[in-house]
Amino acid sequence: MVSERGLDVLRVIVQDYVASREPVGSKSIVDRHSFGVSAATIRNDMALLEEEELIAAPHTSSGRIPTDKGYRVFVNQLADLRPLSAAQRTAIEKFLGASADLDEVLGRTVRLLSQLTHQVALVQYPSLTRSRIRHVELVRLTATRMMTVLITDTGRVEQRLIDVAPGIDEEFLDRLRTRLNSSLGGLALAEAAERLATLANKFPPEQASAVKHIATSLIEQVLANRQDKLVMAGAANLVRTEEDFTGSIYPVLEAIEEQVTLLRLFGEMEPDQNGFSVSIGSENAPFGLGETSVLTTGYTASGGELSRLGVIGPTRMDYSNNIAAVRAVARYLSRLLGEE
Template sequence: MVSERSLEVLRVIVQDYVASREPVGSKAIVERHAFGVSAATIRNDMAQLEEEELIAAPHTSSGRVPTDKGYRVFVDQLTELRPLTPAQRQAIETFLGEAVDLDDVLARTVRLLSQFTSQVALAQYPSFGSARVRHIEIVALGPTRLMTVLITDTGRVDQRLLDVATPIDDDALAEVRGRVNAELGGLALADVAAKLGTLPGAFPHENRDLVQAVTASLGEQVAANRQDRLVMAGAANLARTERDFRGSIYPVLEALEEQVTMLKLFGEMEIEVDAVRASIGHEHQASGLGEASVVATGYTTTGGGLAHLGVLGPTRMDYSNNMAAVRAVARYLTRLLGEDDR
């Protein structure tokens, strides 16, 4: 059982090591922090921390660095997250507020979060398994070219271009548009495919080709939107922190490329809205990310679906800052998507 002072020593070791990347010794702790005790006393505290496997010596006669277990205790001891600066809060509102649709919102979100944290930022698209069709628009762009637009209640807007074999009749197109919205509006995406299969038979033979082209396009859009996927930014930050990975960063890059790995990890973290979680090093060893940490939370959309937002980087990261940034951006994202009818 470590003492309160030993926990405070652990806290400053984590903070100093994150800031400098240099092992932290007792003399440096006494010089930098007002403990009011001797270096010998701090060494005793460090010995206790080392016995509990919260810190370790990377080299003989060196200072100490936090272990994964030490980072975990540090994160669990965080009672308050460092607030974002007024400039950072303003940047969130301005940059995200200029987005034009969900794709743009999430792309801007990860770019901003990556800048705030200097880590890889990841945002999961809302779960479209429970999403419903809000509206479908079918627009003629030329004599034989159409655009189908699928809008869900989660804020997702998906556009697709298609060409038809015969010239488009405006009256026929209006009829198709009205019938499609009447039949599909309000349906869950999981139920749309079956309904699309019956639509062509409800139209006159002369419009059958047009209807089949439209329903095929919408079917592809629905299938694409039911897949869980991530948007990412800041992978170059991994190269800047490559020295923090004792082995190679390639397993981390592969995990990022294989989105299923990150989606599985997000799911295992049991993330909730407004509750920031950290998964550290060996805690997710099986995913190939044993030298990385993930800080994540949840956000919601108009349809109430939960999705994940977070950052990934080496275990030597500024947990307090990163957790505060992830939480603040997720809160604004929830508010933005909840208020927006896009």
């Protein structure tokens, strides 16, 4: 059983090791922190922490570093989340508030989060299991070229260029646009795909081929919107911390490129009572990320669906700052998307 002072010793070992990347000894703890006890007493506390496998010695006669289990206890006991500075909060509002659409919002979100945390930042597109069609637009570009635009109630905009047969006039496009919006507006994506598949049957034979071609493009856009996907930024931050990984960092870089793997990891992380999830070190081994920590929380889009955003980095990370940053960005993102 670890005493309260033992937990405090673990806390400063984690904080000092994160700050310096150097093993922490009893003398440095006494010199740098006000425990009011001797180095010998701190050594006894550290011996108990080592017995509990919360810290370990990387070398003979060295100081100690946290283990994955030690980081887990530290995170579970974490109470002193440092609030973001006024400058950081202003930066979040200004940087994200300038976004024009969902794609840009999420792109800016991961760039900002990677800058705030110095980790790899990830954001999941809004889950679309209950998303619905808001609007369909058909835009003629040339006599044989047009753009189909699909907009969902979560704010996602999917555009696609298609070739069409010459001779399609504006009157036909107006009627088709009206039919599409009256038929698809408010439908869930799966229902929209089914209705699009039979749309050509409702037009005269001489127009059915063109309608089917346009409907096929829209079906592909609907199906693309049903797929979960992630936006990522800050992989260079991982490379800068290469010393925190044993062997080569490339397997970690390859693992974070696998979106299916990351989405599965996100799905298996259990949120705490505040909706926050932290997965540390060996807990991520089945996903090829056994030397990393993953911090995630949820955000909501205008459709009310919950999706995840967070950061991935080495286990030696500033958990307090990173958790505060992820929470702050998630809250602002939810507020921003909820206003759309």
